Amino acid sequence: MYNITVREYARLKRTDHPVQQNPSMDFAEISPSAFEYLYELNQELAEQGQQFLDLGRNTSELKVKNFVGVIETPCGTEIEILPKHDSALVNRAQSRLLLVKMLSQVLNLSQKDSGLASIDQFKVPITEWFYLQFLQALQKLYQIGIRFDYQKTDEETLFLRGQLDTVRQIKKPVTKQNEFSIRHDIFTSNRAENRLIRSCIDCICKRTQNSDIWRKAHKYHLLFAEVPPAQDIRQDFKQWKNDRLMSHYSEIKYWCEIILGQQVPFSVKGNKRGKSILFPMEKLFEKYVEIRLLNQLEKGAKLESQKSSHYLAKYEIDQTTKRIFNLKPDLMIEYLCQQENRKKFLVLDTKWKLINTFADENFGLKQSDLYQMFAYNHIYQGHQSDIVLIYPKHAHFGQALQPFLFNIHPTLGGELQPKIWVIPFDLELDKLDIGGLSISGLFA
Known part of the structure; x- marks a missing residue:
C-alpha cells in the first residue's frame, strides 16, 4: 500500500518512480496507474455534475479541488486529502484533527466515541478512523445482541422433522425412498444486516495497517464466523430492516455504507473499482457552522438552513x-x-475560502459573492436588515472587517443602509469571532 497525504488544492504529478514520502502537503507524486484511475473517476463524476480534480499545469498533473477525505486506487495507492484551513503550511496532525473534529460533529458522534485523542497515531488515520468508528458501533451492537431470524430450508434427511414435502417425496426414485424430503425453519444469524457487517469486518481485517484495529476486527471475525459475507451488497442494503426490533442496528448501518462504498451524506462516489470517501469542504464547513451557531443564539431565536422559498426570476x-x-x-x-x-430575519452565508485582510482593497473577496449577497438581501429581506458572510479564521483574517454598505438605488429605498458583515469563524473555539457580542445584538 502506497500512502500519501496532501491538502486541498494540492498538485498530483504523474511519474514512473513516485517518492514514498511527500515533504509538502501541496504536492505529491503518484504512479501512472493511479493517475489514470483518478482521471477516469473524475470524468465519471463530471457526468454526474461533480468533480474533485482539475487539470494542472500540464497533462501530467492533476489539481485537487476543495474536497477532503480518502481516495483508494485499484493499484494500492491511498490518498488522504486534508483541509487547507490556513495559508501557512501546517503539520498533518493539526489538519487531520480539525477534519476529524468537524466530521465527528456533523456525523453526530460524541467526543468519547470519535477517537480524537488517538487519531494522530495512525499512518493513514482518516481511513483508520472510519474503521475505528465501525468497530465501536459493532461493540455496542454486540453487547445488546445481534438479531437472528427464521429461515426456511429444504433438506433430505433420514429422520422426519418439520413438514414433509409430499410432492418431492413422491417424485423420488425407489433407491431414495429411505430419505425424507422435509421443509422446516432454522433460527439463524444469516440475514442481510449481519452479512453486510461481516463484509465490513473482512474489509477491515484485509486493509487496516493498525495492529490494534486488526486485533479488534479479527475478534469479531471469529464471532461472525457462521455468517457468510454479502454476495450482493446493494440488494442486502435494500433488505436492511429499520423496524423497532432493529433500532440498535441504526448506528452501524451508516458506517457499513461508508466502508462498503455506498452513498453517504454530501459525499461523492464513483462506480469504478476502488473506494473513495470525499466530502465537499464547503458543505462540511456550512453544516459545522450551523451546528455550532445553535449554541450562540439568544432565547427565542430560530435558525433555519437552506431556506428555499424565493426565486430570482419568473416567466x-x-x-x-x-x-x-x-x-x-x-x-x-x-x-x-x-x-x-418585531421579528426580523438575518441571512448568513458560509464560504470555505481563505481571505486576506492584507491582500488588496477587496481583501480577497470575490465580486460574485457580493452579487449573491445583494440578491439574498433584496429578495429575502427587502434591504431591511444586514447580511453576513462567514469565512474561516486564520493568520491573515483574525477579526471582522469593517462592514460594507450596500449601494441602494433611491427607487429601491436609498435611505436604507443595510450592511455586509464579513466575520471569521474560529474553528478552535467553535464560534463566530464578533467580540463577545450576541448575533442579534450586533445586527439589530
Missing part, C-alpha cells in the same frame, strides 16, 4: 408562471428586534 409560458433560479442562503436566523419590537 410566463403557456399561461403558466414558471419560477427559475432558486435562491438558497446557507443559514437564516429569525429573531426579535428589541428596538422595533
Whole structure:
C-alpha cells in the first residue's frame, strides 16, 4: 500500500518512480496507474455534475479541488486529502484533527466515541478512523445482541422433522425412498444486516495497517464466523430492516455504507473499482457552522438552513408562471428586534475560502459573492436588515472587517443602509469571532 497525504488544492504529478514520502502537503507524486484511475473517476463524476480534480499545469498533473477525505486506487495507492484551513503550511496532525473534529460533529458522534485523542497515531488515520468508528458501533451492537431470524430450508434427511414435502417425496426414485424430503425453519444469524457487517469486518481485517484495529476486527471475525459475507451488497442494503426490533442496528448501518462504498451524506462516489470517501469542504464547513451557531443564539431565536422559498426570476409560458433560479442562503436566523419590537430575519452565508485582510482593497473577496449577497438581501429581506458572510479564521483574517454598505438605488429605498458583515469563524473555539457580542445584538 502506497500512502500519501496532501491538502486541498494540492498538485498530483504523474511519474514512473513516485517518492514514498511527500515533504509538502501541496504536492505529491503518484504512479501512472493511479493517475489514470483518478482521471477516469473524475470524468465519471463530471457526468454526474461533480468533480474533485482539475487539470494542472500540464497533462501530467492533476489539481485537487476543495474536497477532503480518502481516495483508494485499484493499484494500492491511498490518498488522504486534508483541509487547507490556513495559508501557512501546517503539520498533518493539526489538519487531520480539525477534519476529524468537524466530521465527528456533523456525523453526530460524541467526543468519547470519535477517537480524537488517538487519531494522530495512525499512518493513514482518516481511513483508520472510519474503521475505528465501525468497530465501536459493532461493540455496542454486540453487547445488546445481534438479531437472528427464521429461515426456511429444504433438506433430505433420514429422520422426519418439520413438514414433509409430499410432492418431492413422491417424485423420488425407489433407491431414495429411505430419505425424507422435509421443509422446516432454522433460527439463524444469516440475514442481510449481519452479512453486510461481516463484509465490513473482512474489509477491515484485509486493509487496516493498525495492529490494534486488526486485533479488534479479527475478534469479531471469529464471532461472525457462521455468517457468510454479502454476495450482493446493494440488494442486502435494500433488505436492511429499520423496524423497532432493529433500532440498535441504526448506528452501524451508516458506517457499513461508508466502508462498503455506498452513498453517504454530501459525499461523492464513483462506480469504478476502488473506494473513495470525499466530502465537499464547503458543505462540511456550512453544516459545522450551523451546528455550532445553535449554541450562540439568544432565547427565542430560530435558525433555519437552506431556506428555499424565493426565486430570482419568473416567466410566463403557456399561461403558466414558471419560477427559475432558486435562491438558497446557507443559514437564516429569525429573531426579535428589541428596538422595533418585531421579528426580523438575518441571512448568513458560509464560504470555505481563505481571505486576506492584507491582500488588496477587496481583501480577497470575490465580486460574485457580493452579487449573491445583494440578491439574498433584496429578495429575502427587502434591504431591511444586514447580511453576513462567514469565512474561516486564520493568520491573515483574525477579526471582522469593517462592514460594507450596500449601494441602494433611491427607487429601491436609498435611505436604507443595510450592511455586509464579513466575520471569521474560529474553528478552535467553535464560534463566530464578533467580540463577545450576541448575533442579534450586533445586527439589530
